[in-house]
Amino acid sequence: MSFLKIHNLSVDYKMRKETVYAAKEVNIEVNKGEILGLVGESGSGKSTVGNAIIDLIDEPGKITNGSIMLGGIDLQTHTNNTVNYRGKKIGLIFQDPQTSLNPILTIGEQLIETIQTHLDLSKEQAKNKSISLLKEVGIKDAEKRFDNYPHQFSGGMRQRVVISLALCCEPELLIADEPTTALDVSIQSQILDLIKKLTRERNLAVILITHDMGVIAETSDRVAVMKNGNLIEIGATKKVLTDPKEIYTKSLVSSVPPTNKKISRFVIVEKENELNTKHNIKILNRWTKTEITDQNLVQVKNLSKSFEDNFFLENSKNSVMAVDNISFNIKEGEIFGLVGESGSGKSTIAKMIVNLFKPSSGEIFFDDICVTKIKKNKELMKFRRQIQMIFQDPYSSLNGRLKVKEIISEPIKLHNPKISKPDLDNYIFDLLESVELSQTSSDRYPHEFSGGQRQRISIARALATQPRLLICDEPTSALDVSIQAQILNLLKDLQEELNLTILFISHDLPVVRQMCNRIGVLKEGKLCEVSNTEELFLKPKDSYTKELLHLMPKIESIYK
């Protein structure tokens, strides 16, 4: 008899136009002492299952069918059961440690409050208990930090506090909803280790909800794969990942960028788009292809940027060096990767190259012209045309008030005001086709498209000026893995066909390995190492690079 038994669980959201079935007859069992990974893409219903267990389904969602048994007690029959169990027998860890702690209470107050709600302990006893908990989750000087406020902890430390809060009433079931998604790689592995250790020591049943196959491979004992509210496949992690039975699981596994080798293309099993033909790049006819020479297209020399808040104080001492004396070159026709954790200054560099920020010092040369010194608008326009950028968030990078054709025609008309109407339409159609979107898309508004399709529109817009350098700032980190694989394939194809030079910025090492010829590793605004991709992954020189490579979750770990 397993500890948690979810039987035929269905959750419906009655919306205005349709009913969304967030979970359809899901059957999951979790035993004590094991970690069950619940994996799926956005909208697959994995969080819904987690929320259903603790009765946290928001209006208008409703559990319409099924039962949830926890240690032989049905949570559905008595609503009080869930409320009594929530926090006591069931612990919760949320995605974002920034918002899951109350900022105006010290962590001690929050721990004591939770403990006293559920356990009959005096304040003194509760305090002792919380301090020992904080020690258990690895917070140093727990006695001193007990009286600190959440903002005095770093992201990883805060997530540890959240875990201690989840554990404080000795729960038997722990639900972790994307516990490491908001964290950097180095902290992610620490938190996952902590969860593994606690599961063993306390004999917990853990449900780990995540979209990251690498995390699943390294952490979970069994895995359940969900899609559109359906449970597709459930079984031992190793079996599911190495020998998937269902097509969907296969496509999911094949979309994950491997960490141990470079592949030329991702295998796409299921495609999001209607155009399935081998895509033709008609825009080639219009493209003046640059010959690949062994020249440097971009040279960055001693670039620095500091942000200072000098609104009231002229001489601010706490100015932050976002980018600190960085130099690198990008050769014509190559994909150059910049990798780093959050706050390492990678986006700032991109914004300086496209002239959105002015550097504090240093120079950027594009095609041997110093772009940081361009003053005249006319020259700036010539240069703008040659550098385009793709952004991380596909939702804010398109103006929702304009139709797709208006979005794409803007750069064309601006740089070629004399273009005739039929020619313009043809060019827009060609651009859309080359990013594998249908011609009919041009009359729609961005909100009618999915994240991946929006990113394709962004790419079409960026290609419209026929740039030589394309800067991709985390182009796939907001997308699901299967979509990510398609977008990365597209970028690779375009790069080869059009001889583009790409600056590829990402925090995701496996992705960078698949995409780039050379890679620069950034840490806190400083460049640690620049080398060829394979060299970097096989023989890293810098200690920070070594650490990063060691810590990244590897899906291959399952094969060992």
Added chain:
Amino acid sequence: MDNNNLTTLSRIKDSDIYYNFKKSPTAMVSSFILIIIFFCSFFVEIVTPYNPFDPSSLSLMEAFTPPSWTEDGMAKFILGTDGQGRDMLSTILYGSRISLIVGFSAILFSLILGVGLGLTAGYFGGKYEMLVMRLTDVQLTVPSILMALLVDGIARGIISREMHDDMAIYVLIFAIGISEWPQFARVSRAATLVEKNKDYVSASTIIGVSNLIIMFKHILPNILRPILVIGTIGLALAIIAESTLSFLGVGVPPTTPSLGTLIRLGNDFLFSGEWWITFFPAMFLVILAFSINLLGDWMRDTLNPRLKK
């Protein structure tokens, strides 16, 4: 996804706003009242049989006729007549036309001024932003009625007496408009600050689009929602401000009376028992302002993404 053939009408019918509108009785009733008022005011010549400003229609014999349902009432004057025998209902409708014209124009004036300043201030930032925002702070310290009185006073000094009656309406629009713009400037600046950091603005900058086009083609449509909301509530305020000024005698001249003028004129008869002459214009003003406010309230709730369920 194949809904390319959607017409504008079906797009509107499909939208969340229309759906919410159908679900809210407040919004339905208030906009129903407003549509009737707007229609009757702007097509007043067709709607009413009397023209109160035509001297031949004046009949002192029929002066001070009470409303039709009272003892001395006459069926042809539903709301009675004023001291010169003019039909009250017609007079009110003519008056409300003036009030609405002044209100709309004033709010349009302050909207253009305020959004123009707020948008540019938010977009460019720096010293210019500082200057504009301090200017709004200064403007907000002066009560709007006082500001309007000041403008009116100055205008009287500059414009000659004969010209004044013709110019009065423009002076009034300017006076009300100038006291309302800081609201628009503040809201549009705040919204611009949010929008200008979004990636689509960066994308346009990188493409090389000029600041002016980014501001008006890209940012402006995206900040219109909050502006529309305060614009609607501002309209009610402007109409009330107009009435207040006219009541005080500094608004439109009595030859083209607005609602405020009518209330003031009727006020003289209040103590001699002819209550309807001031009561009906006042009630009309209350209903008008109240409906606009309710509609504005509903819009604020509907268009605010944070309140969405």
